[in-house]
Amino acid sequence: MLFRPIKALVPRDAGGPAFNQTAFGEARGPAILLTTINAKWIHPSLALRLLKANLGSLEGDCEILEFALRQPLAEKLGAILSLRPRILGISVSIWNHAATLELLEALEDGWAGKNAAEGGPPGPVVVLGGPEVSYLPEDAEIFRHAAYVIRGEGEDVFRELCAALLGGGNPGPARFIEGAPADLGRIRQAYHYYSGEDLARKLVYAESSRGCPFRCGFCQSAASGRVREFPLAPFLAEMDTLIKRGARNFKFLDRSFNANTGRALEIMDFFLRRIEAARRAGASLCVHFEMVPGLFPPNCGKCCGASRRGACGWKSGYRP
Numbered sequence: 001m002l003f004r005p006i007k008a009l010v011p012r013d014a015g016g017p018a019f020n021q022t023a024f025g026e027a028r029g030p031a032i033l034l035t036t037i038n039a040k041w042i043h044p045s046l047a048l049r050l051l052k053a054n055l056g057s058l059e060g061d062c063e064i065l066e067f068a069l070r071q072p073l074a075e076k077l078g079a080i081l082s083l084r085p086r087i088l089g090i091s092v093s094i095w096n097h098a099a100t101l102e103l104l105e106a107l108e109d110g111w112a113g114k115n116a117a118e119g120g121p122p123g124p125v126v127v128l129g130g131p132e133v134s135y136l137p138e139d140a141e142i143f144r145h146a147a148y149v150i151r152g153e154g155e156d157v158f159r160e161l162c163a164a165l166l167g168g169g170n171p172g173p174a175r176f177i178e179g180a181p182a183d184l185g186r187i188r189q190a191y192h193y194y195s196g197e198d199l200a201r202k203l204v205y206a207e208s209s210r211g212c213p214f215r216c217g218f219c220q221s222a223a224s225g226r227v228r229e230f231p232l233a234p235f236l237a238e239m240d241t242l243i244k245r246g247a248r249n250f251k252f253l254d255r256s257f258n259a260n261t262g263r264a265l266e267i268m269d270f271f272l273r274r275i276e277a278a279r280r281a282g283a284s285l286c287v288h289f290e291m292v293p294g295l296f297p298p299n300c301g302k303c304c305g306a307s308r309r310g311a312c313g314w315k316s317g318y319r320p
C-alpha cells in the first residue's frame with residue numbers, strides 16, 4: 001500500500017471525491033493529461049515525463065502538455081479545454097503557483113460554460129503535485145480547485161491513484177496523499193520522452209540522484225534527509241543514448257552532485273570523454289552540475305580544463 005494519507009479531509013461530497021466514469025461522457029483526448037507551466041520554454045519538465053513513464057498499463061493513455069510562463073492564459077486554456085481528459089495532473093512549483101491558480105480558475109469557468117452548453121459533464125479530476133504543493137498548508141487557496149493533492153514523489157502514488165480512478169476502484173477518502181520516496185532502482189527512466197526538438201533546442205535535465213545530505217534552514221531540499229542514487233550503469237546508458245540522439249546541453253538536477261565523490265567523478269569522466277569527442281568532431285557538448293564547494297575532488301583538474309573551454313559548468317555555494 002503506497003498511499004499514506006496525511007489526513008482524511010472531509011471531501012467535497014459526502015463519500016469523497018469519488019470518480020464516476022459516466023459523469024465525464026466521451027473523452028476526446030487522453031484519459032490522463034499531465035501539464036505544467038515551465039519557467040521558460042527551454043526548461044522541460046522531467047517530472048511530467050517520469051510520471052507518465054511510471055503509469056504502468058496507463059502510460060499509453062497519458063499525454064504531456066507543457067506551457068511556459070510567458071504564454072498567454074488563453075493559449076493554455078484553449079489547449080486543455082480542447083482535450084477533455086478524465087484526469088488532469090498539474091505540476092506546481094514556486095515559479096508557476098500564481099499562474100496555475102489563474103489557470104485553474106479559468107478552467108473551472110471554461111468547463112462550466114462548455115459543459116452546460118453541451119448538456120454535459122463536469123471537468124476532469126484535478127490532481128496537483130510538485131514541490132510547491134508538497135509543503136503548502138491544507139487551506140491554501142489553490143487546493144480549493146483540486147480533488148487530490150499528492151505531496152512528495154509522485155511516480156508510484158500517481159499510478160495507483162489513476163488506476164483506482166479509471167478502473168472504478170476506491171481511491172480512499174484522503175484528498176492529501178503523501179508519496180513515499182521512490183525506489184530509484186525500480187522506477188522507469190523517462191529520457192525517451194524528450195523529443196528531438198527538446199534535445200536540439202532546450203536544456204536536457206538529467207537526474208542522477210535525489211535529496212541532499214545537508215540541512216540548510218532556508219531550503220526545501222533540506223527536508224529530503226538523505227541522498228538516493230539512480231543505478232549508475234543504466235543512468236550512463238541513458239545519457240549515452242541522449243547524446244547519440246543529439247542532446248547538447250545537459251543540466252543536472254542533483255542538489256549536491258558531488259555528495260558521492262567517486263560517483264561524481266565517474267559521471268564527469270563519462271561526459272569529459274564525450275565533450276572531447278564532440279570537440280574533435282567540431283560540435284559542442286555542455287554539461288552543468290551543482291556542486292558542494294568543500295567536496296571538490298582534488299583530482300578534478302581535467303574538468304577545470306573543460307570548464308575553461310565552457311563545456312563543463314558548475315555552480316556552488318548558496319543556492320536555494
Ligand code: B12
Nearest residue numbers: 038039043047089091093094095129130132153154221320
Ligand atoms: C530545474 C529547476 C528550476 C528551473 C525551472 C524548471 C522548469 N521546469 O521550469 C529554474 C532554473 C528556472 C528554476 C528556478 C527557480 N527555482 Co528551481 N529548481 C529546479 C530543480 C533543480 C529541479 C526540478 C526538477 O525538475 N526536479 C526533478 C523532478 C523529478 O522532481 P520534482 O519536480 O520534485 O517532481 C517530483 C514530485 O514533486 C512529484 N510531482 C511533480 N509534479 C507533479 C505533478 C503531479 C500531478 C503529481 C501527482 C506529482 C508531481 O513527482 C515528481 C517525481 O517524483 C529543483 C530541485 C530539485 N532537484 O528538484 C529546484 C526547485 C524546484 N527550485 C526552487 C526554487 C526556490 C527556485 C527559484 C525561486 C530560485 C531563485 N531564488 O531564483 C527559481 C524560481 C524561478 C522563477 N522564474 O520564479 C526550489 C523550491 C521550489 C518550489 N517550492 O516549488 C527547489 C525545490 C530547489 C530547492 N531549494 O529545494 N528552478
Ligand code: SF4
Nearest residue numbers: 212214216219222255
Ligand atoms: S541549499 Fe543546497 S546544500 Fe543546502 S539543503 Fe539546499 S540543496 Fe542542500
